[in-house]
Structures are given as structure tokens and as C-alpha cells.
Amino acid sequence: MLKKGLIVIAAGMLIAPVLAQQGAGRERLLSRDCRREVVKLCGFNREEMRECLREKKDALSSQCKAEMMQAMAKRMRQSDTSTATTARGQAIVYGSDPMQQVDLYRPDSPRPAKGYPLVVYVHGGGWRNGSKDMVQQKPDFINTQGWAFASVGYRLLPDAPVEQQAADVAAAITRLKRDAATLGLDPDRIIVMGHSAGAHLSALVGTDPQWLGADMGRLAGVILLDGAGYDVAAQMQQGKLMTKRIYEPAFGSDPARQARLSPTRHAAAPNAPRWLILHVAGRDDARAQSSALAQALQKAGAKVQLESLEGESHMTINRELGESGNRQTDLVAGFLRSV
Numbered sequence: 001m002l003k004k005g006l007i008v009i010a011a012g013m014l015i016a017p018v019l020a021q022q023g024a025g026r027e028r029l030l031s032r033d034c035r036r037e038v039v040k041l042c043g044f045n046r047e048e049m050r051e052c053l054r055e056k057k058d059a060l061s062s063q064c065k066a067e068m069m070q071a072m073a074k075r076m077r078q079s080d081t082s083t084a085t086t087a088r089g090q091a092i093v094y095g096s097d098p099m100q101q102v103d104l105y106r107p108d109s110p111r112p113a114k115g116y117p118l119v120v121y122v123h124g125g126g127w128r129n130g131s132k133d134m135v136q137q138k139p140d141f142i143n144t145q146g147w148a149f150a151s152v153g154y155r156l157l158p159d160a161p162v163e164q165q166a167a168d169v170a171a172a173i174t175r176l177k178r179d180a181a182t183l184g185l186d187p188d189r190i191i192v193m194g195h196s197a198g199a200h201l202s203a204l205v206g207t208d209p210q211w212l213g214a215d216m217g218r219l220a221g222v223i224l225l226d227g228a229g230y231d232v233a234a235q236m237q238q239g240k241l242m243t244k245r246i247y248e249p250a251f252g253s254d255p256a257r258q259a260r261l262s263p264t265r266h267a268a269a270p271n272a273p274r275w276l277i278l279h280v281a282g283r284d285d286a287r288a289q290s291s292a293l294a295q296a297l298q299k300a301g302a303k304v305q306l307e308s309l310e311g312e313s314h315m316t317i318n319r320e321l322g323e324s325g326n327r328q329t330d331l332v333a334g335f336l337r338s339v
Helices: 002-024 032-042 046-059 062-077 138-144 162-178 197-207 209-218 232-236 241-251 255-260 284-299 327-338
Strands: 090-093 101-105 116-122 148-152 185-195 221-225 274-280 303-309
Touching: 032 046, 032 062, 101 138, 101 162, 116 162, 116 197, 138 148, 148 162, 162 185, 162 197, 162 209, 185 197, 185 327, 197 209, 197 221, 221 327, 232 241, 232 255, 232 284, 274 284, 274 327, 284 303, 303 327
Parallel strands: 116 148, 116 185, 185 221, 221 274, 274 303
Antiparallel strands: 090 101, 101 148
16 A cells, blocks of 8 residues: 555656656656556646546556656655755854754855845755755756845754754744844845745744744745645645645644644734745645635735746746746746845
């Protein structure tokens, strides 16, 4: 049963990268025969293919299933970040644990009088996986917009519960804000951006003053990339196998704890003042969760831009952010200009 469940996860995670690789000259994760098998079974549409594979995965050959498992493991290990990019990052320690570090990337452009505005990025990985190195071209893209970029490393499950992860993100922001003058940053123009589990943590520190205190309201904004855990209890009530396997280790079964860790439940004022919430159009849970959070924030007086992205997957909305020609790149660039 576990192997079957992982194949479902693999199908959802891999299908968009597989299609992109067919025409982009990238390393192929699945063989030609396996890709043909998937297309024959489910067609070419990315979102329809994902749902099809969840329902019809057992119709695939054992060889193709094995390739999907291997490819998923490889994708989880890849950061797709060039060594030239990572070499530019300045490591900043904000705690005693080796995971409690930030990589800071500054633009080449002349520093403004108040310092560079800053995007603080929180990686995803189901609260259990991922690292601060998984930034792809985001530092270079953000830097070209005139903003500094900081990628936060934080402690992960099972060593650190979600509460400690939120505290880590807040501590990293506090460290950057405290030493802004030395680091050449503008402490009054800090945006927090996160993907997936990182979107949940970003939303949590942007809605619940428990984590940042008075500094929460002084954030310039929050950018969320395809999160689906803004109301944890509502997400877990769906009862899907994949959801339970990811969410139960993170949030347990106590409804009170789930509520405490749900950004939507904290959306009454005060909050960060400006939000850009992006979600994949074909993910029903991400759409519902993003819409509910947006409505709650707007009701509390925050300025919210909610955008549904067609033709993207949970992975590509993040991995391809900063590449030219996609909507998430244009939306984020526009949001940065408006802040």
C-alpha cells in the first residue's frame, strides 16, 4: 500500500516536469517508452494527466511505475541551482542549529540610500524535506528587479515541529532586520515569499503576531506560491491518502493545534498589509485554500491579489519562477514594483 501511495505522489509531482523536458532539451527523467505509455493512457493535458494517473496508475507497466519512483527520488534531490548562483550567497547564521542559516544575495546595482529592499524566501518540502539551496534562478531574477534575496534554512520534521519551523522563519527575518544597516538592506521593505509548505509558514508569520510581534505589521508584503495548508483542519478533513501522509506528521490530530497553525484562522487584523497569492488552477485544494485565505485577509483590511495560473503544476509554479515568458514571473515582478 505504501508503494502505491508513493506512485500517486510521484505521478502528481512529475507529470509537468516530464512534459516540459520533452521539448526543452533537459535531462529526461522517464524513458521514451514510459512517456509514451503515460500519454497513451492519459493524453497530453497536464492537469487532466495528473488526475488520470491518480485514478489509472495501476494500468501502467511495472517498469514505468518503477521509473516514476526513481524519478521522484531524483527530483527531490535536485535543486536546479547553478554553482555560479550559490557561490554569490552570503551565509548568515541566526541560530545554533546547522539548519538555522540564511543565504543572502545582493544585486549588482548601486545600493539605494536606505539599502536594498529584501525578499525572504521559504522553501517547501512538506515540512520534512527541502533546503535553502533550492532556489533555482530566483536570486538572479529578484536581484535584477533591484531587490536582495535571502533563502531561509530552517529545522525540519521529525526533529523540529511546525511551531519551531515558524519560529525559525521569524528568527531569520528578525536577524536580517536587526542587522539591515550592516548588510545593506532596507528594514522597512521586506517581503516574505514561500512555496508549498513554505507558503504555509510565510502566511503564518504574516498573520499571527505570535511569531514576529510588532514587526509582522511592518512587513512590506507576502507572496504565496501554491500553498494548500492555510486552513489545516479543512485540508485534513478531505481525507485523501496523500494529504494524511503529509499533514498528519506535521499537524497531528488535535483540532486546537491545527487551528493554531492555520493562517486563515489568524486572518483577523492585524496582518501583513499586502499579499500576492498564486495557485495552480488545476489543484482544487490549493484553489479553495487560497481563495478562503484571500477573502479572510481582504475582510480584515489587507490588500490582496489572488491569481489562478493555468498550465502550471505545483512544481513548475516555483521552479520556473524567474524564467521569462511565464505568468508567475510577470506577476511577482509587478508586485515588487508596486511595493
